[in-house]
Amino acid sequence: MRIIQVESYEKLSALAADIIGGQVLLNPHCVLGLATGSSPLGTYADLVKRYEQGLLDFSGVRTVNLDEYCGLTGDDPQSYRYFMDHNLFDKVNVDKNNTHLPDGSAPDMQAECARYEALVESLGWPDLQLLGIGHNGHIGFNEPEDVFHAAVHTVKLAESTIKANSRLFERPEDVPTSAVTMGVGAIMKAKRVLLIAGADKAGIVERAFHGPVTPQVPASILQLHRDATVILSMA
Ligand code: GLP
Secondary structure, eight states: OEEEEESSHHHHHHHHHHHHHHHHHHOTTOEEEEOOSSTTHHHHHHHHHHHHTTSOOOTTOEEEESEEETTOOTTSTTSHHHHHHHHTGGGSOOOGGGEEOOOTTOSOHHHHHHHHHHHHHHTTSOSEEEEOOOTTOOBTTBOSOSSOOOSOEEEEOOHHHHHHHGGGSSSGGGSOSEEEEOOHHHHHHSSEEEEEEOGGGHHHHHHHHHSOOBTTBGGGGGGGOTTEEEEEEOO
């Protein structure tokens, strides 16, 4: 795997947008695996800018997101569907029918997990999967555990994740305690993986990519991916 260090968040965002934009140029019908969180905000803003400049066309692109909170509908401003609409999908010419996230408000979550797994498989798995990383090494919402989960599954969020994500909610008790996430199977089947990490993640990046491969640090499995790139910002 490649680890590219850049000096600022702006450079990280521009480089990630170069790579994702390059993927869209090479294959206008590609399947982009997308992520939420603070890390990709700059990347999405850069992609929007390039679309507005006429440099990118998203009309044929399909997208699959990693995860969604359980219990939130897509119109809830805290949902990941809302985040994606607001930060990317509504600002470029992607066909909204081709943008997919798990439905965190589905009445039968087991059926929803099976549906989403089948959907991602039917699209042929992501051509490029964008990832952030949690301070505990989670990717998507694959939290540290004794085993890796291959398929889409529901997960009880780690205390540290709930705490980290509470910054985005008005009251800590509003943070959902469970989520539905792609497993590491779909992530490992992506043809390319791009993980972006800000300077505050330097410690976990070191543990994940220079330490042992273990489900206790879920991102460490990317050491086994044949085409994984990490962009780490130094400040
Ligand atoms: C969230 C998301 C992840 C994201 C991670 C890091 O909980 N489920 O997909 O990569 O945590 O988020 P951030 O980029 O805000 O640090």
